[in-house]
Amino acid sequence: MANYFTHFSCVLDLRTSEQAIHALDIFRTLSQELESEGAVIRFVASIDIEPDTKRLWLRDEDSGDPEQVITFVKRCARAFKLDGLWGFQSADTCSRPVRDAFGGGAHVIDRATGETFDWNDTRTWLGIVLDGGDPYA
Numbered sequence: 288m289a290n291y292f293t294h295f296s297c298v299l300d301l302r303t304s305e306q307a308i309h310a311l312d313i314f315r316t317l318s319q320e321l322e323s324e325g326a327v328i329r330f331v332a333s334i335d336i337e338p339d340t341k342r343l344w345l346r347d348e349d350s351g352d353p354e355q356v357i358t359f360v361k362r363c364a365r366a367f368k369l370d371g372l373w374g375f376q377s378a379d380t381c382s383r384p385v386r387d388a389f390g391g392g393a394h395v396i397d398r399a400t401g402e403t404f405d406w407n408d409t410r411t412w413l414g415i416v417l418d419g420g421d422p423y424a
Contacts, residue, residue, distance in 0.1 A: 290382040292350040295330075297375035299360055301367060304340040310363050311343075317359055330356055345375070353377045357394060364398035373398050379410075 301307045311332060318328040329352035335342040345356055353375075360373060374395035381388035390410040397404045415422040 289385045289388065291388065292347075292380045292382075293353065293377050294347050294380060295351055295353065295356070295375055295377040296344070296346040297356075298335060299343045299345055299363065299373065301341050301343065301363070301369070304334075306367050307334050307341050307343055309366070313362050313366060314359060317355070317362065321355070328355060330359075332359070351377070353392070353394060357396065360396060360398070361401045364396070364401060370399035372396070372404055374404075 299310070301310060311334070314328075314332040321328050329350065330345055330347050332343050332345050334340050335344040345359070356375065363369065364373075372395055374393060376391060376393045378391040379389060387410070390408065390413075392406065392408040394406045395404040396402070412422045
C-alpha cells in the first residue's frame with residue numbers, strides 16, 4: 288500500500304515580532320476550530336529566529352494541507368492589515384512509485400484583499416498540455 292504526502296516549507300513575513308507572536312495565537316485558534324469539527328491541523332507554525340523574529344516558518348511535519356495554510360495566511364493578513372503578494376509551493380509525493388502519484392503546485396494570495404492572485408497545479412497543467420490544450424487560456 289502506498290502512502291501519499293503533501294510537503295511544503297515557506298515563510299510568512301510579518302511587520303513585527305509582536306505580530307508574529309499574535310499570529311501563533313491565530314494558529315492555535317484555527318487548530319482548535321478544526322479539532323471541534325473533528326479534523327486536525329496539518330501544518331506547523333513557529334517563529335523563525337533567523338534572520339529575525341518577525342517571520343513565521345510554515346511547514347508540514349508528515350503530510351500537510353495547503354488549504355489550511357491559505358486559510359491561516361488570509362486570517363493573518365486580515366488581522367494585521369497586510370498587503371502585497373504572498374505565495375508558496377507544495378509537492379505531492381508518494382512512498383513508492385505509483386502512476387500519477389506525483390505533482391505539485393503553487394498558490395499566490397493578494398494579502399490586501401484575501402483573494403487568490405494565481406495558482407497552478409502541475410497535474411492539471413500536464414493533463415491539459417498532453418490533451419493538446421492551452422493551460423493558460
